[in-house]
Amino acid sequence: MKTIREHALFAAFIVFVFLVFCRHIPVPAAFLLGCIWYERTHDTSFLLITLLLLLFCIPVYRKEVPEITCGRVTEVHGSYIVVQNGRSKVLVYTKEIPVLDSVVSLDGEFRQISSHISFYGFDFSEYCSDRGIYWYADCDPVELKRSWSVRGWVQKRISMMDEEQAVILNRIIFGIRSERDGLNGWLNDTGFSLSGMIAYISAVLKRICSPEQRKKIIRIITFLTALVFHFPVILTVRIVFDLICTGHGRDDQRLGMALLAIMILMPYCVTSASFLFPVMFRLVSFEEKDRKADTLWYTSLMQSVLYRKINPAEILLYRFLRLVCGFLWCAALITVFLPFLPLAGCVRLIDKALSWIGIADIRGSLLGPGLPFFLALLVSLRSSDHYVRLRPLLLWVCLACGLMHPFAEVTFINVGQGDSILIRMPLNTHNILIDTGKPSYSDELDTILQAKSIRKIHTLFITHSDLDHSGNQDHIVRNYHTDQVITRHFDEVICGNVRFADLNMISNDDENQSSLVIYYELNGLSYLMTGDADEVTEKAVVRDYGNLTADILKVSHHGSSTGSSEELLDQLKPDLAVISAGAYNLYHHPSEQTLQRLLQRHIPYLNTREEGDITIVCLPAGNLLVTASGKFALLSSWRHKN
Numbered sequence: 001m002k003t004i005r006e007h008a009l010f011a012a013f014i015v016f017v018f019l020v021f022c023r024h025i026p027v028p029a030a031f032l033l034g035c036i037w038y039e040r041t042h043d044t045s046f047l048l049i050t051l052l053l054l055l056f057c058i059p060v061y062r063k064e065v066p067e068i069t070c071g072r073v074t075e076v077h078g079s080y081i082v083v084q085n086g087r088s089k090v091l092v093y094t095k096e097i098p099v100l101d102s103v104v105s106l107d108g109e110f111r112q113i114s115s116h117i118s119f120y121g122f123d124f125s126e127y128c129s130d131r132g133i134y135w136y137a138d139c140d141p142v143e144l145k146r147s148w149s150v151r152g153w154v155q156k157r158i159s160m161m162d163e164e165q166a167v168i169l170n171r172i173i174f175g176i177r178s179e180r181d182g183l184n185g186w187l188n189d190t191g192f193s194l195s196g197m198i199a200y201i202s203a204v205l206k207r208i209c210s211p212e213q214r215k216k217i218i219r220i221i222t223f224l225t226a227l228v229f230h231f232p233v234i235l236t237v238r239i240v241f242d243l244i245c246t247g248h249g250r251d252d253q254r255l256g257m258a259l260l261a262i263m264i265l266m267p268y269c270v271t272s273a274s275f276l277f278p279v280m281f282r283l284v285s286f287e288e289k290d291r292k293a294d295t296l297w298y299t300s301l302m303q304s305v306l307y308r309k310i311n312p313a314e315i316l317l318y319r320f321l322r323l324v325c326g327f328l329w330c331a332a333l334i335t336v337f338l339p340f341l342p343l344a345g346c347v348r349l350i351d352k353a354l355s356w357i358g359i360a361d362i363r364g365s366l367l368g369p370g371l372p373f374f375l376a377l378l379v380s381l382r383s384s385d386h387y388v389r390l391r392p393l394l395l396w397v398c399l400a401c402g403l404m405h406p407f408a409e410v411t412f413i414n415v416g417q418g419d420s421i422l423i424r425m426p427l428n429t430h431n432i433l434i435d436t437g438k439p440s441y442s443d444e445l446d447t448i449l450q451a452k453s454i455r456k457i458h459t460l461f462i463t464h465s466d467l468d469h470s471g472n473q474d475h476i477v478r479n480y481h482t483d484q485v486i487t488r489h490f491d492e493v494i495c496g497n498v499r500f501a502d503l504n505m506i507s508n509d510d511e512n513q514s515s516l517v518i519y520y521e522l523n524g525l526s527y528l529m530t531g532d533a534d535e536v537t538e539k540a541v542v543r544d545y546g547n548l549t550a551d552i553l554k555v556s557h558h559g560s561s562t563g564s565s566e567e568l569l570d571q572l573k574p575d576l577a578v579i580s581a582g583a584y585n586l587y588h589h590p591s592e593q594t595l596q597r598l599l600q601r602h603i604p605y606l607n608t609r610e611e612g613d614i615t616i617v618c619l620p621a622g623n624l625l626v627t628a629s630g631k632f633a634l635l636s637s638w639r640h641k642n
Helices: 002-006 008-021 026-041 046-055 124-130 150-159 163-174 190-205 211-228 233-244 251-265 267-271 273-284 291-307 312-316 318-337 344-360 371-380 387-400 439-451 473-479 535-544 566-572 592-600
Strands: 070-076 080-085 088-093 103-105 135-138 142-145 408-412 421-424 431-434 459-461 484-486 492-495 498-502 518-522 525-529 552-554 576-579 605-607 614-619 622-627 632-635
Touching: 002 008, 002 251, 008 026, 008 046, 008 251, 008 267, 026 046, 070 088, 124 267, 150 163, 150 318, 163 318, 163 344, 190 211, 190 233, 190 273, 190 318, 211 233, 233 251, 233 267, 233 273, 251 267, 251 273, 267 273, 273 291, 291 312, 291 387, 312 318, 312 344, 318 344, 371 387, 439 473, 459 473, 535 566, 566 592
Parallel strands: 088 135, 431 459, 459 484, 525 552, 552 576, 576 605
Antiparallel strands: 070 080, 070 103, 080 088, 103 142, 408 421, 408 614, 421 431, 492 498, 498 518, 518 525, 614 622, 622 632
16 A cells, blocks of 8 residues: 555556546456556555456446336436436436436336447447446436425426526536537536636635635535535545645645545546546646646647637636636526526626637647647657747647648548538538438537538538438538538539539439439549438439449448349449448338348448448548548559459
8 A cells, every 4th residue: 555655646547547448348458557557666566456447347336227117316417317226327318307306207118328439429328337327218207206405406496487597597507408508618517617616705705714714614615515416526526635635745646646536436537527627737736837838738638639629718718717607606596596686687698708708619629630740740849949838829720720630531420320421621621511410419410520620511412301311401501601502403513622423313202212312532432422212213323324333332221121222232343331320220220131232242331330430531542441439441542343
């Protein structure tokens, strides 16, 4: 134990790496990290470290299909709640949101939460499994026992107010999101509102209390708030830091022990902004110089990775905005208790003013093909006297100009049971989107567009009007300043330097038969996007274009047996087929018949349900295929077919 205390910060790093990166191979990873610990310390404490890592693998909550008919509501979100009964937790999608801490009955079939794999998106199944939630149900729970908790009472009071005011108060106090969010980003997380509330009260007490009195009052308020809100991450981190980091010993030892305690108490917190940002601030405080520049740099990096955007205004005005968010939280709570006071209008006004900070957003994730070039640029400038101050500015410029994604790309976006294909020209000079997926997948669509620094979709093709293809059309046109929307048959359209042709001339009442069938070539590869075309359409295309071949085929109708006819596959001889299908879809796509047709012709296929986003990056020497699941391959250009 003495060795662990001596190297506490390194031990915390080992545990952090294990919790973040070692989900699929926990036992080998535990032994490997134990060996790294031994190499650093040359002490038998590596056995204790390895045992600690292995203990994280033991599930706290049951993974089996839950056999519960009732439970207590522990979390409430915009469209779902979390119900717990003993060691079983379930997620319930419902239109009628019950009161927190009430006991409700459940009547629905439980299904396993499916993984949504994406390059940049939020994997909801991992988020849930980290918190012991593996199953979900669609039902309207019935309240069996009334909630008498403080947060339940507050929520009930809010529900009796007018809808617009209730939406704002629920988001500020409980973090229940809606489509009408104000400040959307880092400072909009519930945890940071609570942290801001503590900071605001501390600033007020600073004027009327001595430092010792203020410290005691703040500790009491922090603990009571954490108790009422069931110890959210941000307040738990603050409490642990306060208890451990004010003791005796070296600063790095105390910080390391505090981090170990937090990760043991809440292993799931390691990917939470409510944990990462406070830890980053603590680590930066160890620096003797350039603290502000380092804070700006690391905050920018973390915002880019976690939120796929950077907001310099949020970072530069952080201390002020934190106090404003704290005041807003206090004002919102007072409005609930004393609605007759003229604070409701003030809350609404401040909330609306904060939403304008989003104007300063710089979209983009630094995790892209341009990252090696950016790192090389940083290394070349390392000897500069202004290197520390230049780093964040360079990052902002690179993201704003799309330099993290410098090559042309074709991305089959994972939008569940639907289609959406993004075609980018280098540096976002021209962006084309074929279909938009269902409305329920607008967040996933926004995520990948924002990560690639896309602010404008120059051309939008809608193959047909089915909701799983056109569901986000209005959203894209409204938010991405689309120049042209093509929904009808066309002969030829030039987008950037790429020629798009519609090979289907059938136009009747059958949406699938009338679907656009789009052909184009990019960086030596030919693509055929078939929408939901059926065999009638495919045979017409084969008849009209007898010499047609394609390297990449987007399989029609999500792999349904109504498409992917033998005539089309024999004519095209594609190198790769891509299927865009979702889990638990009603029609069980892709069909076994379609898969057998592909296998019989030795045509490899990838399914977005299993691989997530699928991207083909157009490099100068060829094309690189990468999937969000981790697969990659080189695709040859200008292939000659027999």
